[in-house]
Amino acid sequence: MSTPAAASNDYLSYSVEDTQLSLVLLKPITVYTAGAYDEAAQSLSQMEGLTLLVADFSKVREYDSYLAVLVDLIDAACGKRGIQVEYIGMSESMERFLASLKAADQARNDAAADVSAWRSSLEHIGEFTLRLGRDTRDFVEFFGELVYKLLLLLPRPGLIRWKDFPFVFTRAGVDAVPIVVLIGFLIGLIIGYQGAVQLKQFGADIYLADMIGVSITRELGPLMTAIIVAGRSGAAFAAEIGTMKVSEEIDALKSLGFDIMRFLVMPRVLAVMLAVPFLTLFADVAGILGGLLTGLMTLDLTLTGFFNQLQQALTYSHVFSGVLKSVVFGFLIATMGCFRGLQVFGGAESVGKYTTAAVVSGIFLIIFVDAIFAFVFQVLDI
Amino acid sequence: MPDSPIIQVRNLTIQYGSLVVLRDVSFDVYKGEIFVILGGSGCGKSTLMKAIIGLVKPSAGSIIIDGADFTSVRGSERQAVLRKFGVLFQSGGLFASMTLAENVALPLETYTSLNNDRIMQLVDIKLASVGLSGYQNFLPSEISGGMRKRAGLARAMALDPHILGFDEPSAGLDPITSAALDQLIIRLNETLQTTMLVVTHELDSIFAIAHRIIMLDREVKGIIAEGDPRELKEHSTDRRVLNFFNRVVETSEEA
Numbered sequence: 024m025s026t027p028a029a030a031s032n033d034y035l036s037y038s039v040e041d042t043q044l045s046l047v048l049l050k051p052i053t054v055y056t057a058g059a060y061d062e063a064a065q066s067l068s069q070m071e072g073l074t075l076l077v078a079d080f081s082k083v084r085e086y087d088s089y090l091a092v093l094v095d096l097i098d099a100a101c102g103k104r105g106i107q108v109e110y111i112g113m114s115e116s117m118e119r120f121l122a123s124l125k126a127a128d129q130a131r132n133d134a135a136a137d138v139s140a141w142r143s144s145l146e147h148i149g150e151f152t153l154r155l156g157r158d159t160r161d162f163v164e165f166f167g168e169l170v171y172k173l174l175l176l177l178p179r180p181g182l183i184r185w186k187d188f189p190f191v192f193t194r195a196g197v198d199a200v201p202i203v204v205l206i207g208f209l210i211g212l213i214i215g216y217q218g219a220v221q222l223k224q225f226g227a228d229i230y231l232a233d234m235i236g237v238s239i240t241r242e243l244g245p246l247m248t249a250i251i252v253a254g255r256s257g258a259a260f261a262a263e264i265g266t267m268k269v270s271e272e273i274d275a276l277k278s279l280g281f282d283i284m285r286f287l288v289m290p291r292v293l294a295v296m297l298a299v300p301f302l303t304l305f306a307d308v309a310g311i312l313g314g315l316l317t318g319l320m321t322l323d324l325t326l327t328g329f330f331n332q333l334q335q336a337l338t339y340s341h342v343f344s345g346v347l348k349s350v351v352f353g354f355l356i357a358t359m360g361c362f363r364g365l366q367v368f369g370g371a372e373s374v375g376k377y378t379t380a381a382v383v384s385g386i387f388l389i390i391f392v393d394a395i396f397a398f399v400f401q402v403l404d405i
Numbered sequence: 406m407p408d409s410p411i412i413q414v415r416n417l418t419i420q421y422g423s424l425v426v427l428r429d430v431s432f433d434v435y436k437g438e439i440f441v442i443l444g445g446s447g448c449g450k451s452t453l454m455k456a457i458i459g460l461v462k463p464s465a466g467s468i469i470i471d472g473a474d475f476t477s478v479r480g481s482e483r484q485a486v487l488r489k490f491g492v493l494f495q496s497g498g499l500f501a502s503m504t505l506a507e508n509v510a511l512p513l514e515t516y517t518s519l520n521n522d523r524i525m526q527l528v529d530i531k532l533a534s535v536g537l538s539g540y541q542n543f544l545p546s547e548i549s550g551g552m553r554k555r556a557g558l559a560r561a562m563a564l565d566p567h568i569l570g571f572d573e574p575s576a577g578l579d580p581i582t583s584a585a586l587d588q589l590i591i592r593l594n595e596t597l598q599t600t601m602l603v604v605t606h607e608l609d610s611i612f613a614i615a616h617r618i619i620m621l622d623r624e625v626k627g628i629i630a631e632g633d634p635r636e637l638k639e640h641s642t643d644r645r646v647l648n649f650f651n652r653v654v655e656t657s658e659e660a
């Protein structure tokens with residue numbers, strides 16, 4: 024045998040006699056000292072020709088649950104190689120401690136399926152697809168219920184809880200004016216500048232007014248506003264309602280006989296539906312002013328020239344198609360926010376998840392519906 | 406069994422702003438005992454528990470854990486003292502985004518250099534010892550309140566603390582589940598010799614588990630009784646103590 028007959032390190036000393044290995048464990052056996060014992064065990068596991076291992080625990084003063092792990096490891100390593108194991112020098116309390124952990128260990132359920140990586144990622148895709156389908160169906164259902172109940176309540180609007188309405192309108196609408204104006208102005212500035220560079224090349228400076236006026240009022244104004252509102256109010260509704268769901272407020276409301284649609288969803292949806300078109304008009308004006316500013320600075324344009332051209336280019340239908348869209352966007356954003364909030368279950372983490380989902384699916388919905396509008400307006404020649 | 410004190414509280418005063426909750430409180434908790442803190446709501450039980458585990462800073466006095474004054478230690482020494490504690494919070498305090506196994510593994514991953522296999526082995530042992538084998542991959546939201554508490558207990562025990570704290574372990578549990586939790590506390594105390602510090606006002610629970618109790622009072626802002634609950638029930642001369650043990654309601658007391 025090539026290994027020395029006796030040796031020791033900080034953690035254990037051992038001696039070999041014939042085919043018997045005697046170990047004396049010297050240090051505390053805890054989760055903090057585990058590494059050192061592992062190393063020692065590694066070097067011992069190289070030994071060959073052993074039939075018996077005697078482990079002496081009499082020097083161990085301190086131990087924790089890792090004792091059970093260590094004993095397990097020794098048992099497993101020796102069992103595999105047909106070596107008998109004997110534990111000596113364990114104090115009574117140590118034995119009792121070990122026994123209690125072992126009893127627990129035996130009750131252990133090893134059924135935890137070892138799912139291979141590719142299978143779990145396939146499962147992931149499948150689950151995602153299923154959820155997408157379920158979410159879509161649930162949203163359509165929710166949307167349908169909301170529209171249906173709104174129509175039913177049309178003759179009796181008093182049944183909607185209007186108390187929340189001004190509050191939501193202020194938060195979703197009035198409070199959003201500064202950011203919407205700022206973003207609108209900057210978008211106008213950027214589009215105006217990009218357009219100016221091109222228009223200048225063939226001396227069509229004056230058509231900047233057409234370009235800015237139409238693109239802002241038809242598309243960019245409503246779209247940017249809707250995206251901002253989705254980020255602000257869609258998220259707020261989801262978080263608010265989601266937290267109410269988690270703290271069982273929703274259940275309490277239902278148990279008191281309140282209709283969640285009438286009580287929570289409708290005031291929010293109606294307030295946002297009213298707020299978004301106003302915000303869109305603010306964004307339109309700010310965007311046009313932004314475009315005008317670049318026009319004045321980089322092109323041969325005068326104030327009156329710009330506005331005269333704008334008056335010709337910008338028909339009512341441009342502005343109103345934008346505003347009409349924004350009403351629909353507002354409806355969708357708020358509905359999605361409430362829908363996601365009501366999907367929350369469990370705890371804080373779920374609130375975060377569905378708040379994110381409210382914004383993402385809200386923005387997706389806006390752009391999807393905008394594409395439909397583009398198509399419809401084109402067919403109708405609006 | 407009571408030999409040396411593991412916790413020594415000396416002349417402890419705790420206040421929130423100008424509201425004094427506890428004034429000049431002193432007592433000992435001995436190694437390996439189940440020590441129960443009693444008292445009506447708002448008398449400072451949770452505050453006392455939080456002070457002992459270092460979440461609330463007392464304005465005067467000292468708390469000596471295993472010989473180290475917890476109120477003055479800093480940095481790594483403080484960490485070392487903290488690691489002697491495991492605490493089960495009222496609602497379990499599990500991280501909702503993690504499975505039970507991940508919850509229990511977290512302290513082991515943070516404070517030890519064990520590899521993943523070993524950690525999972527320990528996690529299995531801990532979950533099994535609270536009767537949650539097979540629930541490794543469940544999320545806290547997918548199990549019942551009683552199970553959540555037991556899982557919280559498994560996490561509190563992850564690093565084999567010398568002292569386990571429980572703040573109202575039976576709150577929100579049905580009597581059967583709560584009795585089972587009491588049995589679990591007793592079993593862990595017997596097999597692991599862990600010192601248990603329990604805040605509760607369930608009479609059944611007190612008589613089932615407590616080796617010794619202290620009773621706090623909101624008027625006195627301190628201890629009005631200390632000792633074996635069975636003896637106190639029989640022999641105490643303090644009206645407030647007798648009222649508590651015999652569930653007498655005095656109309657003058659606020660709820």
Ligand SMILES: Nc1ncnc2c1ncn2[C@@H]1O[C@H](COP(=O)(O)OP(=O)(O)O)[C@@H](O)[C@H]1O
Pocket residue numbers: 421424426444445446447448449450451452453
């Ligand atoms: N964080 C805090 N800030 C201010 N006052 C507190 C705080 N926590 C508790 N209190 C007050 O301290 C007193 C004791 O509270 P607590 O320890 O929670 O009582 P118990 O757990 O016995 O019901 C109560 O009057 C409570 O209002």
Ligand SMILES: [Mg+2]
Pocket residue numbers: 450451452
């Ligand atoms: Mg409390």
